[in-house]
Amino acid sequence: MSLSTAEALTDALREEARRLLAEGTVAVVVGWEAGRFPNQTTPAFISDPEQAQRLVYGDYCVNTLAKYALGEKAAGKVAVCVRGCDSRGINRMIADNQLLRDEVYLLGLPCSGMKDPATGSLLMKCRTCTEHDAVTYDVLLGPATAAGHDGASADSSAGDSEHVSDEQRFTAVLGIEEMAPEKRRALFDAAFNKCIRCYACRKSCPCCTCRECFVDQLRAGWQGKQNNLAENRFYNITRVFHIGDRCIECGECERACPMGLPLMALNRKMVKDLKSLFNADDAGMTEENSAALGRYDLGDLEEFM
Amino acid sequence: MPVNEAPTASAATAATAATAATAFEPTILAFCCHWCTYSGADLAGLNRMSYPANVRVLRVPCSGRVNPQFVLTALNKGCDGVLVCGCHPGDCHYVSGNYFARRRLMAFKRLLEFTGLEPERFQVRWISGSEAGKFRDTVIEVCDQIRALGPYRSGVSDDVSLNG
Ligand code: SF4
Ligand code: SF4
Numbered sequence: 001m002s003l004s005t006a007e008a009l010t011d012a013l014r015e016e017a018r019r020l021l022a023e024g025t026v027a028v029v030v031g032w033e034a035g036r037f038p039n040q041t042t043p044a045f046i047s048d049p050e051q052a053q054r055l056v057y058g059d060y061c062v063n064t065l066a067k068y069a070l071g072e073k074a075a076g077k078v079a080v081c082v083r084g085c086d087s088r089g090i091n092r093m094i095a096d097n098q099l100l101r102d103e104v105y106l107l108g109l110p111c112s113g114m115k116d117p118a119t120g121s122l123l124m125k126c127r128t129c130t131e132h133d134a135v136t137y138d139v140l141l142g143p144a145t146a147a148g149h150d151g152a153s154a155d156s157s158a159g160d161s162e163h164v165s166d167e168q169r170f171t172a173v174l175g176i177e178e179m180a181p182e183k184r185r186a187l188f189d190a191a192f193n194k195c196i197r198c199y200a201c202r203k204s205c206p207c208c209t210c211r212e213c214f215v216d217q218l219r220a221g222w223q224g225k226q227n228n229l230a231e232n233r234f235y236n237i238t239r240v241f242h243i244g245d246r247c248i249e250c251g252e253c254e255r256a257c258p259m260g261l262p263l264m265a266l267n268r269k270m271v272k273d274l275k276s277l278f279n280a281d282d283a284g285m286t287e288e289n290s291a292a293l294g295r296y297d298l299g300d301l302e303e304f305m
Numbered sequence: 306m307p308v309n310e311a312p313t314a315s316a317a318t319a320a321t322a323a324t325a326a327t328a329f330e331p332t333i334l335a336f337c338c339h340w341c342t343y344s345g346a347d348l349a350g351l352n353r354m355s356y357p358a359n360v361r362v363l364r365v366p367c368s369g370r371v372n373p374q375f376v377l378t379a380l381n382k383g384c385d386g387v388l389v390c391g392c393h394p395g396d397c398h399y400v401s402g403n404y405f406a407r408r409r410l411m412a413f414k415r416l417l418e419f420t421g422l423e424p425e426r427f428q429v430r431w432i433s434g435s436e437a438g439k440f441r442d443t444v445i446e447v448c449d450q451i452r453a454l455g456p457y458r459s460g461v462s463d464d465v466s467l468n469g
Contacts, residue, residue: 173419176419177419181421181422183421184420184421185420185421186421188420188421189460230381233420233460234378234381237417237420238377241373244416245412266419266420269415269416269419270412270416273411273412274412277408278408292412293409296405296407297404298394302407303411304407304410304430305393305431
């Protein structure tokens, strides 16, 4: 987005946040503030109206904020800045009974894709994003971007990132599917071998909201504490399977992963299969829970006869 | 544990691999639903049908009980293949358990294969209480397939070629 757009949106955001806090409509506003390095931002939690000017919005707001709303809701109503990914995360948490819609106040923001502070190029997760603008909000702080989901205004020349087709979205998955099985095994063994099981992928995921994750159920003993290929594979495959039919494709897990695992290729493998096999909806577009593995159809494809 | 018997890839010459393959007997875990496949297996026994002893039958109340994590755990604990068997769709004792299992395991099978698991190592089959012959044939078929594939290497041991 242009500098003037970013400045105008930042001003509108600060003003709205200040008003909501001063009026007592919300207890806390979740947004972004400047980090320690140039072009770096960090999630901000503002509860004092005087502090609202700390908020910023621009090309480097890389964190998807949805998950942060959960941790703040004990304080009262939470205002959350939402773009496409954040809003779908909020919808997902409502569908999963983690949040009520009126526990949050959604500040809709247009988005033309965020940039990697290290390189200045469009973030990987934004290149394959299908919904740039908030799919749900209480107030919209700026006009929809051209690349948004609103088909009428779609104009591929206007935004920094263009509308993403299914083919683009599933490029990585298709590429891996075409490999020979041994190559796929080698690729994922190498990836799982790198995993340090920091669980940042789980922490950042708006679908991973279990009070007690299977990896922490020591007595059940699902997850061994050893860091070896077998345990790492067990963790990674289980994680994907637990969230695969609810994944909103915000790409936060992959962005958060310090070891560079291809987590979105795994997630999107499930998204793609569930879509083609069971006509699954894209997750988080509404507050309804329509997760494909939580239901069935008598006419489902039969391949186990 | 069979998994420890796997030769390390670096050391394996064609000759030792061939000997290992002929001597190899797979361990296969079969999750069988109490109401259908377990009875089918029982009937196979009553009819004195013979099938490979490589299969270990584990009775579950329903194919819907089979948590995909069971499959991963079985492979990590030394099984070379996993078979999940339940009632035919429409026949589930709990009405819908196998319909959920069907979706879940279809997606799970694809995910495992995506990460490079040979399709034969994880299979699902509907076998009713009267299909003793189908149970026997399925076990023979799966056993032959996995014997041909050789041992499954999960990387649980200190197999340096995997854990490197
Ligand atoms: S964030 Fe990466 S390294 Fe950490 S547990 Fe997840 S996959 Fe493993
Ligand atoms: S990995 Fe699975 S068990 Fe753990 S928090 Fe995520 S969904 Fe829950």
